[in-house]
Amino acid sequence: MSTSQFSGPRRRTAALLAAGAVAAGALGLPPAPGQAAGWDDSFTLAADNSGFRNVSVVSTGAGDAVALWIDGDTGADRVRARVAVDGTWGPATWVSPQGVDTEYVEVVANDDGDVAATWVAQYDGVNWKPRGARLEDDGTWSPAIDLWHTAATYDSVSSAIDGDGTLHVAFRAAVAGKETVQVRTWEPGLATTGKAIATEFGASVSVDANEAGQAVLAYGTDESIDGVYAAEFTPGGGWNEPEQVSFLTASARDPQVVIDGAGRSTIFFNGKVGDDSSDWRVHATTENQAGTGWTGLGVISAPGKTTSFLSADTDATGRTLVAWQTNVDGFYDAAYAARPSTGGAWGPATSLNVPDHSWIYLYPEVSVSDSGTQLIDYVSGGTRITKYRTHPALSFSTLNHGAGYDEVSYRIEADVDNAGNAALIGYWDPAVGFDEIRARLLDRAGPTTTLTAPLPNTTKGTAIRLAWTAADEVSGVKTTDVSVKSAAWNQAGFGQSTNAVDDSVVDHAKYTGTPGSTYCFIARSVDNVNNLGAGSPERCTTLPVDDASLVGPVWTRVSDVTGHYLTTLSTTKTKGARLVLNGVKAKRLGLVIHRSANGGKAVVKLGTEVLRTVNFKGTGKRRVVKLATFDEIRSGKVVIRVVTEGKRVAVDGLFVAK
Numbered sequence: 001m002s003t004s005q006f007s008g009p010r011r012r013t014a015a016l017l018a019a020g021a022v023a024a025g026a027l028g029l030p031p032a033p034g035q036a037a038g039w040d041d042s043f044t045l046a047a048d049n050s051g052f053r054n055v056s057v058v059s060t061g062a063g064d065a066v067a068l069w070i071d072g073d074t075g076a077d078r079v080r081a082r083v084a085v086d087g088t089w090g091p092a093t094w095v096s097p098q099g100v101d102t103e104y105v106e107v108v109a110n111d112d113g114d115v116a117a118t119w120v121a122q123y124d125g126v127n128w129k130p131r132g133a134r135l136e137d138d139g140t141w142s143p144a145i146d147l148w149h150t151a152a153t154y155d156s157v158s159s160a161i162d163g164d165g166t167l168h169v170a171f172r173a174a175v176a177g178k179e180t181v182q183v184r185t186w187e188p189g190l191a192t193t194g195k196a197i198a199t200e201f202g203a204s205v206s207v208d209a210n211e212a213g214q215a216v217l218a219y220g221t222d223e224s225i226d227g228v229y230a231a232e233f234t235p236g237g238g239w240n241e242p243e244q245v246s247f248l249t250a251s252a253r254d255p256q257v258v259i260d261g262a263g264r265s266t267i268f269f270n271g272k273v274g275d276d277s278s279d280w281r282v283h284a285t286t287e288n289q290a291g292t293g294w295t296g297l298g299v300i301s302a303p304g305k306t307t308s309f310l311s312a313d314t315d316a317t318g319r320t321l322v323a324w325q326t327n328v329d330g331f332y333d334a335a336y337a338a339r340p341s342t343g344g345a346w347g348p349a350t351s352l353n354v355p356d357h358s359w360i361y362l363y364p365e366v367s368v369s370d371s372g373t374q375l376i377d378y379v380s381g382g383t384r385i386t387k388y389r390t391h392p393a394l395s396f397s398t399l400n401h402g403a404g405y406d407e408v409s410y411r412i413e414a415d416v417d418n419a420g421n422a423a424l425i426g427y428w429d430p431a432v433g434f435d436e437i438r439a440r441l442l443d444r445a446g447p448t449t450t451l452t453a454p455l456p457n458t459t460k461g462t463a464i465r466l467a468w469t470a471a472d473e474v475s476g477v478k479t480t481d482v483s484v485k486s487a488a489w490n491q492a493g494f495g496q497s498t499n500a501v502d503d504s505v506v507d508h509a510k511y512t513g514t515p516g517s518t519y520c521f522i523a524r525s526v527d528n529v530n531n532l533g534a535g536s537p538e539r540c541t542t543l544p545v546d547d548a549s550l551v552g553p554v555w556t557r558v559s560d561v562t563g564h565y566l567t568t569l570s571t572t573k574t575k576g577a578r579l580v581l582n583g584v585k586a587k588r589l590g591l592v593i594h595r596s597a598n599g600g601k602a603v604v605k606l607g608t609e610v611l612r613t614v615n616f617k618g619t620g621k622r623r624v625v626k627l628a629t630f631d632e633i634r635s636g637k638v639v640i641r642v643v644t645e646g647k648r649v650a651v652d653g654l655f656v657a658k
Contacts, residue, residue: 039399043089045082045437046071052435057425058109059415062445063087063474065423066115066135068107069437076101079119083139086473095133095141096121106159111211111418114165120157130157130171147184147192156204163211170207170217181205181219183239195239197231206257216265218255226251228269245285245294246271254310261316264342268312268322280306282324286343300337302349311366318342319392323364323376331357334364334378338392356381365414373420373444379405379412384426404430420444446533447472447525449480454541457655459565459592459622462515464541467508468523475527479503482523489516489545489656490583492633516545518658544592544653550579563621565592565653575645581638581654589627590655595620600647607636616649
């Protein structure tokens with residue numbers, strides 16, 4: 001939900017498929033726990049066009065991104081796009097119609113994979129009007145549609161998309177000589193609807209939306225004393241009437257707005273403190289918990305430093321980061337402040353100490369992730385700098401992209417998705433006549449790992465076969481670990497997890513267990529840039545209690561019998577013969593038997609409850625017969641009692657599983 005001075009909020013999506021991915025793209029960075037470094041190399045999206053400008057990008061997953069820019073075409077400057085999937089950038093495609101000049105492109109995305117682009121287009125050589133398109137599931141762009149509310153000239157456009165794919169586009173529009181503020185709402189598959197929020201004195205606008213469908217719009221005014229106002233959108237209720245949120249005795253302008261997952265908004269703006277025309281400072285006000293008003297209006301930038309070019313972002317919980325440019329008598333710098341939650345206390349304003357303090361167009365760009373990743377991106381003296389950290393408690397690391405970058409005309413942008421993956425785009429012009437649009441990606445997602453073995457029952461001995469699959473389309477799989485926890489047949493719960501396999505570079509292993517125990521395994525892999533993936537779904541197996549551990553007279557105990565569990569077998573033909581195991585604690589019970597042509601029958605009980613009558617007639621060694629499955633751990637004595645005379649009953653083991 002990043003929002004900045006010239007381009008509005010951006011939302012992210014978990015995944016996106018694109019058609020025709022053809023070019024080698026980005027491997028990414030991994031932060032392992034803590035603060036790791038390692039972005040991919042810059043990738044050239046387009047080259048050799050001096051008309052490049054107005055770039056925009058969203059990160060949509062590990063190695064996935066959507067990048068847009070204005071590109072010179074025959075007779076017009078048009079919106080162009082490329083889509084990256086699994087680190088590979090697809091071909092460039094035109095988004096806006098041929099023959100129509102465009103400006104101020106912006107791309108937004110949500111967590112469900114909905115992606116939309118907005119821009120303003122020139123129709124009659126004078127007037128500019130907002131238009132938009134959506135990225136379809138097949139990777140193509142929908143036909144562009146008109147997004148204006150009334151006939152007018154538009155500028156200061158800001159866009160946001162909610163969890164259902166509803167797009168909100170806010171803009172300032174000149175109508176009958178008055179500067180109005182308008183908003184257009186575009187639900188997927190429906191016609192757009194619009195509303196005039198302010199009928200005069202409109203200035204810069206900012207809009208943001210959350211996954212729940214709530215949205216907020218903030219705008220400035222250019223009356224004799226500038227002010228900042230806000231309007232809110234609720235699903236089914238539409239946009240309410242605006243209210244003033246600045247409440248300063250002097251001017252306020254250039255608002256930026258963010259909204260958290262619960263629908264609480266925070267508005268930032270530059271406000272003049274006192275009568276000093278040079279003392280502009282960053283202010284913030286947050287919606288109260290009841291959603292009935294704004295509270296906590298205060299100054300968060302340092303005194304004596306004139307502020308401009310705000311950028312802010314928040315995650316679903318309200319962890320918020322805001323950055324701005326400062327100027328003290330021609331000494332330019334950038335600074336930031338952060339807070340841990342919506343309504344929480346702001347930390348101190350902290351200088352970024354940029355490389356070139358004479359550079360007047362820093363335009364810091366902020367983006368944060370629900371995962372904790374936060375970044376600030378800016379250009380100073382032509383050198384592009386990205387400050388990033390993988391958690392708000394950590395200090396920022398610095399990534400220097402080198403010289404040749406240009407921020408004028410909105411020529412860099414950065415975005416972080418909710419998993420912490422990042423995408424950067426920038427206009428690179430190191431020499432006259434040689435220009436490029438460059439992108440870089442940051443991979444924060446670890447491999448996906450799935451255990452394919454063991455099977456639920458292990459009857460060939462104490463060696464448990466483990467097998468898994470692991471995949472990471474962006475950075476590849478480096479190693480896999482497998483953890484294990486166990487419970488003996490007479491224990492109700494599992495013990496602590498321990499490592500069963502460390503740093504395996506293959507996809508299988510063996511683990512030696514103890515008869516009568518249940519073992520549950522989880523596999524987790526690391527990619528080649530040290531991102532640790534999520535643990536696999538748990539997979540469990542049980543080794544049976546050997547028949548030799550069951551107590552009972554008139555049974556023949558045989559050892560060193562090939563083909564039987566632990567090479568032992570207990571047999572009898574005597575009616576009433578019993579095998580007993582005391583102190584069993586189980587959620588699942590099963591019997592391992594040897595069937596024969598002269599096989600008899602036995603009744604199995606847990607305590608006083610008859611579980612099953614087992615038929616031993618047939619063929620086959622180590623046959624597993626299901627006895628019972630319980631909703632919770634059951635305790636008691638298991639008794640196997642023979643109910644036939646003169647017929648062979650052969651027991652090989654007893655499964656006592658958790």
